[in-house]
Amino acid sequence: MTHENRLAREKSPYLLQHKNNPVDWWPWCEEAFETARRENRPVFLSIGYSTCHWCHVMEKESFEDEAVAALMNDTFVSIKVDREERPDLDNLYMTVCHLMTGQGGWPLTVLLTPEKKPFFAGTYIPKETRYGRAGMLDLVPKVNLMWQAQRAELDKSAEHVTAHLQAFMTGQMAREAEGEIGEAEMEKAYASLAERFDNHWGGFGEAPKFPTPHILLFLLRMWARHGKADGLAMVEKTLIAMRAGGMFDHVGFGFHRYSTDREWLVPHFEKMLYDQALLSLVYTEAYQITGNPAFRGTVKEVLTYVLRDMRSDTGGFYSAEDADSEGEEGKFYVFTTAEVEEILGPENAAVVQKAYGMTAEGNFLEEATGNRTGANILHLPKGLDDVAAELGIDEKYLAETLLHARQQLFAARNQRGRPLLDDKILTDWNGLMIAALARAGRALDQPDYTHAAEAAANFILHEMRDEDGRLLHRYREGEAGLSAHAEDYAFFLWGLVELYEATFDSTWLEAAAALAGDFLDRFRDAERGGFYFTASDAEQLLARSKEGQDAAIPSANSVAMLVFTKLARLLGVPDYEGYAEEVARAFYPDASQHPAGYTFMLCAVDLARGKSMEIVIAGEERDETWQAMRRAVDSRYLPGAVALATRPGLEKIAPWTAPLTPKDGRTTAYVCEERACKSPVTDTAALESLLKGSAS
Template sequence: MDPSTQQFQNRLRAEKSPYLLLHGGNPVDWFPWGDEAFAKAKREQKPIFLSIGYATCHWCHVMAHESFEDADIARLLNDTFVCVKVDREERPDIDSLYMAVCQMLTGSGGWPLTILMTPDKAPFFAGTYFPKTSRFGRIGMIDLIPQVRHLWAHEREKALQTAQHILETLQTYHIKSAGSPENAPQADFALLNRAGHELTERFDRKYGGFSSAPKFPSPHTLMLLLRQWKRNGHAPLLGMIEQTLQAMRRGGIYDHLGFGFHRYSTDERWLLPHFEKMLYDQALLVLAYLEVYQATKKPEYAQTAREIFTYVLRDMTDPSGGLYSAEDADSEGVEGKFYVWSVEELRALLDAEDAEFALTLFSFEEAGNFYEQSTGQKTGENIIHLRQPLPNQECERFERIRQRLLETRKGRVHPLKDDKILTDWNGLMIAALAKGGQVLNEPIYTAAAERAAEFIFSTVSLPDGRLLHRYRDGEAAIAGHLDDYAFIIWGVIELYEATFEPKHLERALTLNQQVQAHFRDAAGGGYFLSANDAEPLPLRQKEGYDGAIPSGNSVMMLNLLRLARLTGHSEFETDAERLFRAFSGMAAQNPTAFAFLLTAADFALSPSHEIVIVGDIDAMETKQMLAALRAEFLPNAVILFRPANQDAPEILRLAPFIEPYQCITSKTTAYVCRNFACNLPVTELAELLKQLTAIS
């Protein structure tokens, strides 16, 4: 909805977040999170109605239309509460805390997230979506608000005691779950193998994936399994990974016309997606497809990665180089309308022969294969998907049809694009683009990664080098969280290995210093979500489990291990071990929830591979050696490059241990070390390949 068409205005009209701006014309007297709202609540002795969501959240739009755009509900809200709106993507610290409250009180969570709390930010009630009127056992806003008003007016002490109890319980759980790193279990292969066993037990052998409906891509789970396959050569593990990636690529969860993946599948077959597209999903899925391409050499995985990059660079890249956050599921108020087709539309657009070919290929039904989730009724429209791989001889024909349908689709009303640029999600895509540049030998991807990184460091950072979290419409704001630092470090490490420009490695080390200074939990190990000088919340959280994206702590563990191997600073490995033990107790109870932490543990436990190339970066023999390295799946390797034509190259300042490494007989030379023991240097590609075979 366009806020400018509404007669109301509230304080959200001055915000930058597309989600908050969507509510800027609500009759609800919304405040953004900040001192003004809490001061008003204290002054008027009102509770806070906190609503958290994001721009591409379908049920957030539903609740907004039902309740927040309704004058009667707005009047009740304004009379009873001080109302605060938060974009969860702008403030993951606020969202994480109050989502933990909701999960503790209700056993589940999701968005929109609804929290009632005191003027001191202490929650006493939590839930997700509430309809306008009560139905099917779910209380409606029109009944809930008067009950809360009565409670606050006549039994306020009860609400305050509830709030205090919630915070004390949450604090106790937080301390207990964090445990003590000194007494926590150490990393071992038994824990990694148990995670693999549990995933194998959960694997859907018919459709792929590791759950029934709904099905999420969870690429970091696939990356963990791929490392277990690499370690033990157990073929069924690779089979599960490939079946899942192939099923997703053929399913309706993939946009076969414009490319890129939708958020998740609402059914077990990967057919009916929740249609929003998130930048982080594209980044993590690219990394999974690239790794499986390295492991199998099957071109279909490289092709999928290229197509995702096509989507991101075409539709999700700002002229400045930064990367947008998401695209909505809805257009014209209907989820999926932009993406679905009727049989009649295809017959009208294509000649008779191509139309019948496409209808059969896409398994279109006259009644449609797309149905309303709320009613289960088919809509007469179809989601494009493939039941079988596309035959090679039909690729050219398919491409002609795809272009025709894509061109037609461009004329439809497009879903909302959330064009804010988030530092953490940009970090993930920088890592993916840089890895794609290496594996696919495509300089365009590396260049895009460098542009995005330069944008973050030049525009979404403070003069002292600390990161900000969000940029939009000319404004960079909100202090960076752990994920911002962890994911950007990941991205610039990949950029170093893609370009061998020392500035990228130096930036990783500088950001790591910021993490140690402002996020480190000196007592318990690991890192807090928010900095030590950030706005205080009722609880400072520290998370290790994965959600839709890996946790900042898990990524930091892998960052520390890679930086230790790249620079020779062993203290980083000590930090990584302490971090792991901060979460290892919880990981031992539920290992699959800590997939990326275990991926980092695999790096620490498996034989390490440090590879140093010495030579001229532009020489053909150097390029051939690097191409050979990048073609292999070497998840526990780091690669350094020392220029042979410089007396004191900058890299020696960052990685002084490679100073003795020299060219032999003026030829590009590779030094391959495995598990802290080095082979003899080689100058011939055949010898390097032989050593890589031994590693593999």
């Protein structure tokens, strides 16, 4: 019978991956720490996630090894945590790792006293010591010896680290704000990004290169705000390069996590839901600005992937797909020239190999040796016009050939062993996907995207709340659980606001207003402004953090600032604008020093301080003018605007709209700009004129 540890009873796919380890794992629970206290053992805390490549490496190398497991079981109470289920724990102990080592990443390894206080932190630890990195076989006995012989010193170290952690987090929050994030920070961030921009390949900095969509969203707003053509050019170059590179899955669509090189060629192959959401949002906005059909096409490709492979029967969206399959990173995604010839035949294979930069020796290197494997990451090194010219064929024929070939390669690839699907549904990441789908549905006139956003929002509202109506964080296998964090509230609120503007169904605004009240009651720092990561009634950890800096995804505070600014204008509630301003003041000390780390917060600042606009369409939805006005609003890039329509019920949630009625029985658009209202207009051309003037 296969051995199972306590993780077999968990819901997390990451924890379940470790259920057969010989390590006597516990999930994070008070009983584990009680056991550590009773047996006088230190705690081995390991934090990772299901699609983390080096987490897999450490598991296979150490946690599946009987010798390592025996040492761990004799020494520690070992706890496994899924960082996506418990971002509060990950946030806390990753801060510890940064403070102790100056570095961070996953797998995160932290040694704790039974009082949850850290005395050692690191990331990946090999089985055996090499290259100066202590291995598990040496480290564990050393820790055991120190715990028995030098316990007082370890306790003193843990107390010191904990005090430093608490002082750091308290200091971050308590620093007196001497101003409010504004124009100066936006200009400074723009200059910093322009300096770091890779003029040859797009993106920012050297390798590895991350997509960081909120940087691109900020640059688009600087283009709209100040006419910075270079900002738009940086975004366009980056979006084109990412779509052409190996970062994009040219066979099945969707973006991989990041590129290991400057050229966007060799990705880390995992696919995250939040990347699909935020990148589709950037491509949508870029399409609205430029009208480039390639950007529209990329949005549709990404959302094709999401709706095909990442959507559950419930309507919610799964979290991620792994980088590894059959024990190798990228194996599912790469092709040899021989494989392509077998699938397509020699004539079409030659076209595909030329277009996608394939060679017999391959461009994908074996990880351990660096040798070429013959496998190719498909990418587009040249434009299709150049490829057609080199092959001496018509460009339309080339496009049709590649379309048919992609379908054949996709079918053949699906016969392979797929990467692991992390099928847990997270409220925060679903909030981002709802926002992206709703915006794309509007901008691209694709109702199916809006319907998918509605289904996901309904799922969360009905299945991912507790008996008191409070949001829960995770759903899997028919069960919702885990207390929600600030990101769950902020991101889902963003999704609800975008969904209202996509549907004009006031149900979504009512839900947003109710959840906003709970968010304010339980997460707001009433003394200093901003929102804590955890709720006031959540598990009490060593410190309560309040994050403002934007990382792989925007921070909860950045999104909250955007959401409350939008809600203030949609609902006519000035207090909401005040909460948004509190965020801008709370994070001013750090943002003024490092504004390029706060680019989504700067997007919110742009909304709050830029050219504001409220657009209300009054009339019957079936009317042609109403439809034309709707398209005029949806098709434009209007980052400072909020849009409403006077359907029955809106006046209850947004009383300020009650007097806005059709003029002389005709569909009427009311436009207010910079808190001053224009004359109502009853024809689409007049509305377009107002919008055009406001967008400039």
